[in-house]
Amino acid sequence: xxxxxxxxxxxxxxxxxxxxxxxxxxxxxxxxxxxxxxxxxxxxxxxxxxxxxxxxxxxxxxxxxxxxxxxxxxxxxxxxxxxxxxxxxxxxxxxxxxxxxxxxxxxxxxxxxxxxxxxxxxxxxxxxxxxxxxxxxxxxxxxxxxxxxxxxxxxxxxxxxxxxxxxxxxxxxxxxxxxxxxxxxxxxxxxxxxxxxxxxxxxxxxxxxxxxxxxxxxxxxxxxxxxxxxxxxxxxxxxxxxxxxxxxxxxxxxxxxxxxxxxxxxxxxxxxxxxxxxxxxxxxxxxxxxxxxxxxxxxxxxxxxxxxxxxxxxxxxxxxxxxxxxxxxxxxxxxxxxxxxxxxxxxxxxxxxxxxxxxxxxxxxxxxxxxxxxxxxxxxxxxxxxxxxxxxxxxxxxxxxxxxxxxxxxxxxxxxxxxxxxxxxxxxxxxxxxxxxxxxxxxxxxxxxxxxxxxxxxxxxxxxxxxxxxxxxxxxxxxxxxxxxxxxxxxxxxxxxxxxxxxxxxxxxxxxxxxxxxxxxxxxxxxxxxx
Amino acid sequence: xxxxxxxxxxxxxxxxxxxxxxxxxxxxxxxxxxxxxxxxxxxxxxxxxxxxxxxxxxxxxxxxxxxxxxxxxxxxxxxxxxxxxxxxxxxxxxxxxxxxxxxxxxxxxxxxxxxxxxxxxxxxxxxxxxxxxxxxxxxxxxxxxxxxxxxxxxxxxxxxxxxxxxxxxxxxxxxxxxxxxxxxxxxxxxxxxxxxxxxxxxxxxxxxxxxxxxxxxxxxxxxxxxxxxxxxxxxxxxxxxxxxxxxxxxxxxxxxxxxxxxxxxxxxxxxxxxxxxxxxxxxxxxxxxxxxxxxxxxxxxxxxxxxxxxxxxxxxxxxxxxxxxxxxxxxxxxxxxxxxxxxxxxxxxxxxxxxxxxxxxxxxx
Numbered sequence: 001x002x003x004x005x006x007x008x009x010x011x012x013x014x015x016x017x018x019x020x021x022x023x024x025x026x027x028x029x030x031x032x033x034x035x036x037x038x039x040x041x042x043x044x045x046x047x048x049x050x051x052x053x054x055x056x057x058x059x060x061x062x063x064x065x066x067x068x069x070x071x072x073x074x075x076x077x078x079x080x081x082x083x084x085x086x087x088x089x090x091x092x093x094x095x096x097x098x099x100x101x102x103x104x105x106x107x108x109x110x111x112x113x114x115x116x117x118x119x120x121x122x123x124x125x126x127x128x129x130x131x132x133x134x135x136x137x138x139x140x141x142x143x144x145x146x147x148x149x150x151x152x153x154x155x156x157x158x159x160x161x162x163x164x165x166x167x168x169x170x171x172x173x174x175x176x177x178x179x180x181x182x183x184x185x186x187x188x189x190x191x192x193x194x195x196x197x198x199x200x201x202x203x204x205x206x207x208x209x210x211x212x213x214x215x216x217x218x219x220x221x222x223x224x225x226x227x228x229x230x231x232x233x234x235x236x237x238x239x240x241x242x243x244x245x246x247x248x249x250x251x252x253x254x255x256x257x258x259x260x261x262x263x264x265x266x267x268x269x270x271x272x273x274x275x276x277x278x279x280x281x282x283x284x285x286x287x288x289x290x291x292x293x294x295x296x297x298x299x300x301x302x303x304x305x306x307x308x309x310x311x312x313x314x315x316x317x318x319x320x321x322x323x324x325x326x327x328x329x330x331x332x333x334x335x336x337x338x339x340x341x342x343x344x345x346x347x348x349x350x351x352x353x354x355x356x357x358x359x360x361x362x363x364x365x366x367x368x369x370x371x372x373x374x375x376x377x378x379x380x381x382x383x384x385x386x387x388x389x390x391x392x393x394x395x396x397x398x399x400x401x402x403x404x405x406x407x408x409x410x411x412x413x414x415x416x417x418x419x420x421x422x423x424x425x426x427x428x429x430x431x432x433x434x435x436x437x438x439x440x441x442x443x444x445x446x447x448x449x450x451x452x453x454x455x456x457x458x459x460x461x462x463x464x465x466x467x468x469x470x471x472x473x474x475x476x477x478x479x480x481x482x483x484x485x486x487x488x489x490x491x492x493x494x495x496x497x498x499x500x501x502x503x504x505x506x507x508x509x510x511x512x513x514x515x516x517x518x519x520x521x522x523x524x525x526x527x528x529x530x531x
Numbered sequence: 532x533x534x535x536x537x538x539x540x541x542x543x544x545x546x547x548x549x550x551x552x553x554x555x556x557x558x559x560x561x562x563x564x565x566x567x568x569x570x571x572x573x574x575x576x577x578x579x580x581x582x583x584x585x586x587x588x589x590x591x592x593x594x595x596x597x598x599x600x601x602x603x604x605x606x607x608x609x610x611x612x613x614x615x616x617x618x619x620x621x622x623x624x625x626x627x628x629x630x631x632x633x634x635x636x637x638x639x640x641x642x643x644x645x646x647x648x649x650x651x652x653x654x655x656x657x658x659x660x661x662x663x664x665x666x667x668x669x670x671x672x673x674x675x676x677x678x679x680x681x682x683x684x685x686x687x688x689x690x691x692x693x694x695x696x697x698x699x700x701x702x703x704x705x706x707x708x709x710x711x712x713x714x715x716x717x718x719x720x721x722x723x724x725x726x727x728x729x730x731x732x733x734x735x736x737x738x739x740x741x742x743x744x745x746x747x748x749x750x751x752x753x754x755x756x757x758x759x760x761x762x763x764x765x766x767x768x769x770x771x772x773x774x775x776x777x778x779x780x781x782x783x784x785x786x787x788x789x790x791x792x793x794x795x796x797x798x799x800x801x802x803x804x805x806x807x808x809x810x811x812x813x814x815x816x817x818x819x820x821x822x823x824x825x826x827x828x829x830x831x832x833x834x835x836x837x838x839x840x841x842x843x844x845x846x847x848x849x850x851x852x853x854x855x856x857x858x859x860x861x862x863x864x865x866x867x868x869x870x871x872x873x874x875x876x877x878x879x880x881x882x883x884x885x886x887x888x889x890x891x892x893x894x895x896x
Contacts, residue, residue, distance in 0.1 A: 032732050038856060041599070042646045049602045125609060127602035198646045211736070213655060214645035215856060216848035219736075237732055241846045245711055246727045249719045255726050400859060402594045405603055423604065445607045 045176035058521035061176030061203035069523035090160025111148035128174035168426035206525035290416035302359035328499035335518035338481025596861035640864035658743025660849035664834035670773025679784025701778025725764035727846035
C-alpha cells in the first residue's frame with residue numbers, strides 16, 4: 001500500500017512540477033533576442049565593423065540619412081539631416097540639420113557634432129575609415145573638407161560623385177553621429193573617445209546602452225525623448241546563444257522573443273507550432289567562388305566558363321542551403337540599386353565538358369581552401385562531385401576562418417569559397433572590390449577581392465566602374481551597374497553563387513521585426529508586441 | 532578503540548615533504564623558512580614557465596592577431612599601423628619582457644576580441660566558472676566518494692557493476708550530446724530547470740554584483756527569488772560536470788579502497804570484531820583521505836579551466852569559452868591572462884592540498 005501511495009505521490013509531484021512548464025513569457029514591453037553576438041569587438045561607430053556590433057550601433061546612433069526599417073525599398077530618408085543639396089560642379093554636398101533633436105545626454109544635436117563624428121572616422125583610420133576616405137578625405141585635410149557652418153554640414157569631395165553614392169555612405173553604421181561634448185568629457189581628448197565609445201554609448205538613437213558583457217549579453221534601454229517617437233519596446237536584451245538547438249529551445253519555451261541563428265533543421269522543427277512564426281529576409285552577403293589567376297589551369301577562360309557550369313546552384317539551394325541562401329549569380333545583392341535577378345548558369349556537365357575539350361583539358365587537379373563551417377564544406381563537396389563528372393579533381397583543404405583569410409590575403413588560395421558582405425548600402429561597395437584592381441602585382445597587397453584572385457580587371461570594365469561612381473542620374477546609374485554585371489558574368493574568374501537569407505524564428509505576437517534587409521542592420525524601434 | 536594510526540601508507544600518496552625529524556628549535560625555524568622560500572620559488576618558476584610556453588605557442592600559431600583588429604578590408608598601411616601598435620614588430624624576447632613587466636604591474640593589457648581590459652574580462656568570466664566548477668565538484672564528491680566506497684566494499688556485487696557502468700558512461704559519453712539531451716528533457720519538455728544562460732531575464736542585474744557568483748550574491752542580498760532562479764539555471768550544467776567528475780572520483784575511490792581493504796590492519800580490525808561499517812567508513816576511508824584529496828583537487832582544477840563544450844551548450848559565459856575564443860582570434864593578451872590565472876589556481880590548489888595532507892596525516896609534517 002505504501003508503495004502505491006509513494007508512486008502516486010511521485011506522479012503527482014511530477015505533474016505539479018511540470019505545470020509551471022506552461023510557457024514562460026517575456027514582459028510585454030521588453031524584447032529578448034537570442035543570437036550569436038560574440039563577434040563584437042567595439043561599439044564605436046568609427047571602429048565597429050562586425051555584424052553584431054553594427055546591429056547594436058544601428059540602434060544607439062542616428063545617421064544623417066537613414067532607412068525606414070518598415071520600408072527599406074523606399075531608399076534613404078532624412079534623419080538627423082532634414083535636407084541636402086549638391087553644388088553645381090558636384091563636389092560639395094551641403095546637409096541641413098534637423099532642429100530640436102537631443103542626444104541621450106540632453107545636449108542638442110548640432111552640425112558641429114555631425115562634422116566632428118565624420119572627421120573622427122577619418123582621423124582614427126580604423127576598419128570603416130575607407131568608407132569616407134574614398135571621397136578624398138585624409139586625416140590632414142578632413143577638418144577643412146568636412147565642416148559645420150551654422151546648422152549645416154558641408155562635405156567637400158575631391159571630385160564629383162553621384163549624390164546617391166555619398167548619401168549611401170553616410171547611411172552606413174560608421175556614419176553614426178556621436179555627442180561630441182559627452183565624449184570629450186569622458187576623456188576623449190587623446191584618442192577622440194575611441195576607447196570610451198568602444199564600451200559606452202553617446203548617441204541620439206532610439207536606444208541607449210545599459211550593458212555589454214562580451215560573449216554574454218547586450219542590453220539596451222529605450223530613449224523616451226527620441227525624435228522619431230519613443231520605442232514601444234522599453235528594454236531590449238540580446239543574449240549570446242551559440243547553439244541553434246539552444247536558441248530553438250529558448251524560443252519554444254517562451255524565454256526569448258526572437259531567435260536569429262536557427263539552422264535549417266531547427267527552422268523545420270518549428271513548423272506546425274502556432275505560437276511561433278519564421279520570417280525570411282534577404283541580407284547583403286554573397287557566397288562566391290574565386291578562381292585564382294595564378295593557377296595555370298584556371299587562367300584559361302574556357303576552364304573558368306566550364307566551372308561556372310559545374311556548380312549545382314539550384315540543387316544546393318534546395319537542399320542543405322535551403323532557407324539560408326538563394327541562388328544569386330551577380331556581384332550586387334538584391335535590394336541594391338542596380339541589382340538584377342538574371343541568373344544564367346545552371347549545372348550542365350555536357351557543356352562544361354565541351355568547354356574543357358575546347359581548351360584541350362581532359363583532366364586536372366584543383367585545390368580549394370575552405371573555412372571549417374558546415375555550409376562551406378558541403379558546398380565544396382558538392383563541387384567536388386560535379387567537377388569529377390567533368391574529369392577535374394578537386395582537393396578540399398579545411399582551415400579555421402583566420403587561417404583561410406591569411407592564405408587568401410597572401411593570394412595562396414587557388415579556389416576560394418566564401419562570403420562577402422557589403423560595407424555600405426551602395427552598389428559601389430561590392431563593385432569596387434569584385435571589379436577593381438588598380439595594381440595586380442604581388443607587392444601591391446591590395447584588399448580588393450579581384451587582387452586576391454590575381455585577376456587584372458580589364459581597362460574597359462574598370463572605366464565603366466569609375467564612370468558609375470560619378471553618374472548623378474540614378475536611373476542611368478542603375479543601368480550602368482546592370483551593364484557592368486553583365487560583362488562581369490561573361491569574363492570574370494569570380495563566380496557569385498548565392499545571396500544570404502536570414503530566417504528568424506519569433507513568437508507570433510512579435511510584429512514589425514526588421515533585421516535590416518540587405519542594406520541596413522537590425523532595428524528595434526518599430527517592433528511591437530501584440531496580444 | 533582508536534583506529535590504528537599506522538597501516539601502510541597508500542601507494543598513491545605523493546611524497547609530501549618527508550623531512551628528517553628536527554634537532555633543535557632554531558633549525559626547525561630555518562627549515563620552515565627555507566621550505567616556504569622553496570614553495571614561493573617553485574610557484575614563481577611554474578608561473579614563469581607557463582608564461583614562456585604560452586607566449587611562444589601564441590606567437591608561432593598560424594593566426595594573425597592583426598587581422599582581428601583591422602578586419603579583412605584593411606589596407607596595407609592600416610595593417611602595418613596596427614602591427615606596430617600591437618608591438619609585433621619587436622623581437623620576441625622584447626615583447627615577452629615587456630609583457631611580463633606589464634603583468635607585474637597588474638596590467639594584463641586589452642583583449643582584442645572583446646575590446647575590454649583583460650583583467651575586467653577575467654573578473655567577469657572567472658566567477659561564473661568557479662561557481663559552476665564548485666557545484667559540479669561538490670556533486671561529484673558527494674555522490675562519487677560513497678559510490679566508490681560501496682563499490683569497493685561490495686566488490687563484484689550489482690552495485691559495483693552499476694558504479695562501473697556509471698563511470699564508464701561518464702568517461703565515454705560525449706558531453707555535447709548529454710548536455711543537449713539534458714536541456715531538451717529537463718528544460719524543453721519538463722520545464723523543471725532554467726534554460727541556457729546564468730539567469731532569467733527578469734532577475735538579470737537585480738542583485739548587486741559582489742563576488743560575481745550569482746548564487747552567492749543573491750544569498751548575500753537575501754533575494755531568494757533570484758537565488759532560486761540562478762539555482763534553476765546552474766543545476767543542470769553543474770550536474771553534467773558533476774557527473775563527469777563523479778565518474779573519475781568514484782573510480783579512483785574504488786581502487787584506493789580496494790588497496791586499503793586488503794591491508795593487514797583491516798584484517799586486524801575485523802579480527803578484533805569491529806563492525807564492517809566501522810572498518811570501511813571509519814578506518815579504510817580515513818586512510819585514503821590524502822590521495823583522495825589529490826584526486827578531488829585535480830578534478831576541481833580541470834573544471835576550473837572551464838569546460839568549453841558545457842559552456843557553449845548552456846551559454847555559460849565562463850573562462851573556457853573566453854580563452855577558446857581568444858585563442859581562435861590570436862588574442863594573446865586574453866589567452867596569457869587566462870592562462871596565468873588558471874596556472875595560479877592550480878598552484879594554489881596544490882598548496883591547499885599540501886596543507887590538507889599535513890592536517891590529515893601527521894606523518895607528512
